[in-house]
Amino acid sequence: MTTLPRAVSVVGPAAGPGPPAIRRVGRRRRPSGEPPPLPRHLNASGKWWLALSGGVVVVWVVVWATDNVGWFDAADTAVLQAFERLRSPALTEVAEVAGVLATREAIYVLWLANLLPLIVFRRWRHLFVSIAVGLVVVNTGAGVAATLQRPRPYEVEIIGPWAGFSMPPLPVTVLAAFLLAIVYSLVPAGRKRTVCKWVVCGLLLVTALSRLYLGQDHPTDVAAGVILGVAVPLAAFRLLTPNDVYPVRYHRGRPAHLDVTGSRGAAIVRALEDQLGLLATQVEPFGLAGSGGSTPLRITVKAAGEGESCVFGKLYAATHVHSDRWYKLGRTLLYGRLEDEQPFHSVRRLVQYEDYVLHLFTSAGLPAPRPLGIVEITPEREYLLVTEFIAGAREIGDAEVDDDVIDQGLAVVRRMWEIGVAHRDIKPANLLVRDGRLVVIDTAFAEVRPSPWRQAVDLANMMLVLGLRTDAERVYRRARRQFSDEEIAEALAATRGLTMPSQLRRLLRQQGRDLHADFVRLLPYQLPPVRIQRWSWRRTGLTIATLVMLLLCAAVTADLLRSPL
Known part of the structure; x- marks a missing residue:
């Protein structure tokens, strides 16, 4: 490139009135073992379901090791015989209709009813988690059933269709998993999701009563299937798609913009005081229209004298790193590598790099905001980069x-x-x-x-x-x-x-x-x-690997649809 033999003026810092001095307080070091400002956690209901699923697994291991289910059979048979005494032609027709959700055709419709909207709304993370949940539940249920090999109920006439072994019943297990996946991937959090959870509870109860009435499953089979079918999607969606990072919403807006009210807003205020000594009085989104890779914030803080001042914050979460990684991969497949760049593998590295570049810009005389520090909200998941606010x-x-x-x-x-x-x-x-x-x-x-x-x-x-x-x-x-x-x-x-x-x-x-x-x-x-x-060897290799992965996903999905239900 030709050098320019002209005198070039060095860019100086932005002129104009600077912000008032910010009031600082003593910073507080978080003691070892104390949770971060916004801890990552699983709600109480999730812990209970995981505990129940753990108990079911322990029972399965004991039964498999001792090869003795005598008292289970006795209790289950007594319950099923009580249902058998209630049978009548009219109730049988009602039970057959009530159990329609556990049929192969209905489960396939629920599967598509979940995946197609996720594809239409491009909610890819929820889509991948839904597919993974389906694969885990079906393969785990089929593997446990083949290992335990519990037969269908004895001493009770079975008047409904059935296939395979009884523990756990795959139709009930998969139905519970798919219904929960629909709730967590398609229904916004809050009152609507709570109502839908109760609806799912009612549907599972009706389906369970239908299968017990028809003699298709043991009561303990149904209970174990429901626990497994609920625990897996509940843990997967709450841990892999937490609502505060991957919210389900249908109004216009970019998924990169996180909600800074509620617990996250309070965590930001507390972290600013503890880690930077800034007394924040208000945290609000700012300039969202021009930002697609972070959540920009205007943070009002107390000034050294009377009154208030503002600082600027960029809230980064793990979702931004994942989106950047997928974006760069897609761009490489479509266009090749545009320059020598590597995706960030952690949100901490992303924030550290931008903070470093800001220091580099300001020290070189480039007119950029003055960096004020990095605030940790959730370790390895959420960080806030704080800079001067250009008022x-x-x-x-x-x-x-x-x-x-x-x-x-x-x-x-x-x-x-x-x-x-x-x-x-x-x-x-x-x-x-x-x-x-x-x-x-x-x-x-x-x-x-x-x-x-x-x-x-x-x-x-x-x-x-x-x-x-x-x-x-x-x-x-x-x-x-x-x-x-x-x-x-x-x-x-x-x-x-x-x-x-x-x-x-x-x-x-x-x-x-x-x-x-x-x-x-x-x-x-x-x-x-x-x-x-x-085209390069790297781009060619990535393209081939992507096509192979797509074919494998298609094959696994087809295998899922062919599984006995």
């Missing part, structure tokens, strides 16, 4: 952009080139203007020692953002003061639809003009477009 700033798409602001934006790119950093997410939402000074925010995707291609893309995206509020000729004229024609031509050759942030692409479409083409027409010469979509 009175407006997004560049809503601010006045003059030649001075254009020069500042271009100087930011030049300075990042000098220190070997790329922002990688230059869009209107990440460029603020306060009192005529430009401020760069959201450095989560920044890259240290990036490829020349990524540096060129930063320049092109900055020029496009500045051109949204002005025109291509004006921005190009100012860009030639800090960049050579060769560098500008390379930047415009390196960027196109895929490399532009989604917000920038959307705003360009709304304006109805091809700003990129306007810039290209101003160049004295053009460079051939830089290839983005590349």
